[in-house]
Amino acid sequence: MTQTSSIDPKVTSRPTRTSGRIARLLYRNEGLRGYLLMSPTLIILTVGVIIPFLILLVISFWTRAGVGFDTTPSLANYARVVNEPMFGILLGRSFWMSGIATVATIAICYPMAYFVAFHVHRNKMFWLILITLPFWISYLLRVFAWRVILGYEGVINSSLVWLGWIKAPLEFLLYSPTAVIITLTHAWAAFAILPLYVSLEKIDKSLLVAATDLGDGPVARFFRITLPLSMPGVIAASFLIFIPTTGDYITPALLGGPDGMMIGNLIQAQFGSINNWPMGATLSIILMLWIAAVALAFLYLTRLAQARIA
Template sequence: MLVLFALAIVLMLGFRLNDGSLLGSGFTLSNLASAISDPLYAAVLLRSLAIAGVVTLATVVTAYPVAYYLAFHAGARRGLLLFLVTLPFWTSYLLRVFAWKIVLAFNGVLNSVLLGTGILSQPSLAFLNTPAAVVVTLAHAYAAFAILPIYVALETIPRSLLEAASDLGAHPFARFRRVVLPLSMPGVLSAALVVFVPTVGDYVTPALVGGPSSTMIGSIIQAQFGKANDWPFGAAVSTLVMLVIAAVILLVAMASRRFGRRS
C-alpha cells in the first residue's frame, strides 16, 4: 500500500504543483486553480457525481433484496447463489461492458426483442450512447460489490432480535423497518461507498457505451495523461476529484457512526 498507493499519490501531487516535469523548479498552484475555476470541468465533475449517485442508488436498491434473500431465505442454496453472484468476475470487465454494448446497440439484442414483440416498428437509437446506458452498465458491473457487504451486515444480525420482535407483536414489515433495516445500514453505506468511489472516476464505460452527453471526469483525466500529455493539469483535476470523494467518504463515515450508535 505504501509503495503502490501512497507513493503514487505523492507523485501525483508533485505533478500537480509543477508547471512542467516532476523534477522541475517551477512549482505553482495555477493548475489546480484552473481546474477549479473552469466551468467546463465543474460541469463534467457534477455530471460524474450525478451519474455515480444514480448508479449507487440503483445498485444498492437492487442489491438489497438479493442480499436479504441470501441472508434469510437461501438456506442450503446459499453457497451456490453466492457463487453465482461472483461468477461475472470470472470474465474481464471490458468483456462485460462490450456485452452491454451488444445488448443496447442499434441492431442489438434489446432492439431485436422489441421489434420481435411489436413494441417498436424500427430499431431505436435511444439505448446506446446515453447516460442511461452508462448507468445500467455500471450498475451491473458493480452489483456484487453492493450485494456482498449488505449480505454480511444482514447475516450478522442476531436472529434472537427478530424472535423478540415477533414475541412483542411486530408484524414482518415492522420487524424489517425497526430491526433489520437499521442494523443493516452500516453494510448499505459501505456498499454505497464501494460503488460510488470507483464509478465517479470511471472512463472505460462512458467511452464504450456513453456519448458526448455522458462524458465523465475520468475521461478528462485520461485525456490529459494520454493524448494531451499534460500530466500536471491531469494531476490537478485528479486532486480535485480526490478532494470531492474524500468529502463524500467523510459524510458516509459520519452517517455510519450515527447508525452504529443507534444500534
C-alpha cells in the same frame, strides 16, 4: 500482549551469542516485531500507493511547457479548475451518475442478499458463487456485452421491434448517460452483494422473533431491526461502488457518447492527447479530495440517522 513475564523460561532463555544485538532488540521490542511482520504489506503500500501519490501531488503543482514540465511550483492548475466551468460540471456529472448507479446497485442487490441470508438454509456458499458467477468474466467484456444488449440492433431493440412495440430502434439506450449507469450498476453488483450478505447474515434472528412477539408486522420489523442492523453492509457497499465508479474511464468511453463523458475521460485525455500531465494530476487530486469529502459526509449522515433510529 505485554505479559512477557509469564512465558515459559525454557523458551525465553535470552539470546546471548551469535545473532547478537538485532535478536536482542527484536526480543525486547514488541512493536518492532509487529512492524517487521507487517513489512511486506508496508513495503507494497509505500511503493504502490504512497510514493505514486506523492509524485502525483508534486506534479500537480507543476505546469506544462511544450513536451516537458515547468517545475516551478504554481497553483495555476488548481486556479483553472476553479475558474473554468467545464471541470466543475464534469465532476458534478460524474458524482451524479455514479451516485445513481450506487443507489440502483444497492436497491437491486439488497433483496438478493436478503434472500440468501434469510431464506436459503442449505448450500449458501453455492448460492453466493452462483450470484457472483457473472463477475468472473473480465470487466471489459461485460462492458462490451452491454454494448451488444443496448445497441441499435442489440438484444433489447431487436426484441422490441420484433414484438411490434416500437417501429424504429430506441437510440437513447446506447451512447448516453443511461447506458453508463445501467452498465455500472450491473458491473459492480458483486461488490454490493457480498458485504450486504455478510451484514444480513450476522443479524441475530432472535431479535426478529422478539420484534414479532412485541407486535411488529413484517414491514415495521424490517425497518426497525433488519435495515438498521444491516447498515454497516449498506455503507460498505456504497463506498465500494461509489468510489471507483466516479473515476471510471472505460464504461463512459465505450458507452457514454458525447453526453455521457465523465471526469475520468478528461483525466485520461490530459495524460494522453492533451499532453498536460500536471493538469491530469491536479484533476486526480481534486477528484480524490471530493470523493473523500462526499464519503465523509455520507458516513456522518448515516451515523446521524442510525443514532436517531436507536
